Amino acid sequence: MLRLKGFSRFNVTFENNIFVTCEHFTGKKIGCHYAKLSRMTNQPPDEILTILARDSRTSHETIAKMTGRTLDDVSKSIQQYETDGVIKKYSTVIDWEKASNEIVVAFIDVRVAPARDVGFDAVAGRIARFAQVKSVWLVSGGTDLRVVVEAPSLRELASFVSEKLATLDGVTATTSHFLLKRYKEDGALFFESDQDQRLVVSP
């Protein structure tokens, strides 16, 4: 049985999707439709998506060849994914340290007093709209939201947390963890080159 801290009652519904509906210990009902615990179907994901997730620069032509589908089919599928918001954006993993740019990153655990009817959504939405905020997740455990914030300097980051984040209605506590060193991000190792060490020709 799954235990979520701070909730007195909850049930997990398995259909095609996994939903968690929870009741806060204060008795307030919170519909946590965003608390999806894992992939929603047992179907393997569309190859187009796995290829783009690996390298978003892969051209439609290449994807068509890799999947054995027609170019037209691939282009239309991708367009549909973009329209439906399945593909959110195309981005790049950059080692900023190597690029000699300083960026301060903090992981901030935020405790939130959930509100009637909307649960954590309202506060999470307010936090997410700040440009400095790169990610916002609702997580299980001692705190509620995990927020990733980026700023060009420590001072700017500190002032964002103390003036904007901590003062929001509904935010009851924050704990900041500053990023010291990256080892791996989005599946890319930061400390190992991927040089091919194999013999040039082998049987």
Added chain:
Amino acid sequence: MSQKVSLKPLSKTAIDVPFSGIRRFFDIAAKMTDVISLGVGEPDFATPWSIREAAIYSLEHGQTTYTSNYGLLELRKEIAKYLKTRYEVQYDPEVEVLVTVGVSEGLDLAMRVLLNPGDEVLIPEPCYVSYRPCVSLAGGVPVGVETTSENHFAVTVEQLKAACTERTKAILLGYPSNPTGGILNREQVTDIVNFALERGLYIVSDEIYDRLTYDGMHACVASVPGARDITILLNGFSKAYAMTGWRIAYACAPENILRLMMKLHSYTMLCAPITGQIAALEALKHGESAVLDMVAHYRQRRRLIVDGLNKLGLDCHMPAGAFYAFPSIKSTGLTSEEFAERLLMEEQVAVVPGTAFGAGGDGHIRCSYATSIEKLEIALARMQRFVENLQKRERK
């Protein structure tokens, strides 16, 4: 001090066995820069970390001893379990499974256990470079059976029949095939097994690429009715788990055959290295998702390269297994050696000429797609330029 000593000649057998045709290309390519190699016979992935980590852990805990000649019993049990669940073939892990140093060693042992001087072994070709030498070194006579691209390089019973003589002792199968990517389906395997049973022949089956099939499950030779008792099954961890450098494989055979293989192994190898055996154990226990992930990559690359080669006018069947495309280069008018050498010199793309793999290999090149999509695309672009230049020169 330098006294002239007249030494006696070295072993005739050793001298007579030819060097592999691959060596020459390796020597040239190794000296060049900016080479994109489609000549590599091993995965481009590093061994999955959980497997490497298990090996490191074992070293930290001082697991550095010999193992049983047969190999770690726990690993043999896991191998037997794998063959039972995947192919419904039953082997007794105590006496019918031997952990070897690569399939290469397994093959050598199999030949030395089966052959008396002059015994013939039927080998569908093109095939892996060591099949012929292994037979010769064991005192046998390799008999190449040429397969064709029309048949997707599957050997037929008719072809085997035509090559079979009184002296034939065994059939050496290597499917999915390096270099052709060809496979045998269950029906074809059944026909061959029935033929072998009829003629009282042994089958040695190198199934190192068993996990790399793209249009359905591999047909394990030993799983066909009647086959188990006449078959030496060879397989290992190199290709499926990207573990080539660990040199860990296994041989499975009926007890009377395997005991002899173990005896030779105990004198020449003693046992396979323990660290590799521990890594292999981890691979069988927890490596399945890594295998599936790598197969998904190979499948996409296979479509890309076959499509690209065909567009260049290099006729290529869709290989159903392994990670090689084996296109025909006959349309260029060059021999495979010429094609491979000039492609390397002019466009810095390394491929292996089909002639390195025996009969039926001429007119073909082996292109390994165990390489990233980016590199495959660059290689195909360079090959396109190469082929176009050939055509231009021809017109002049």
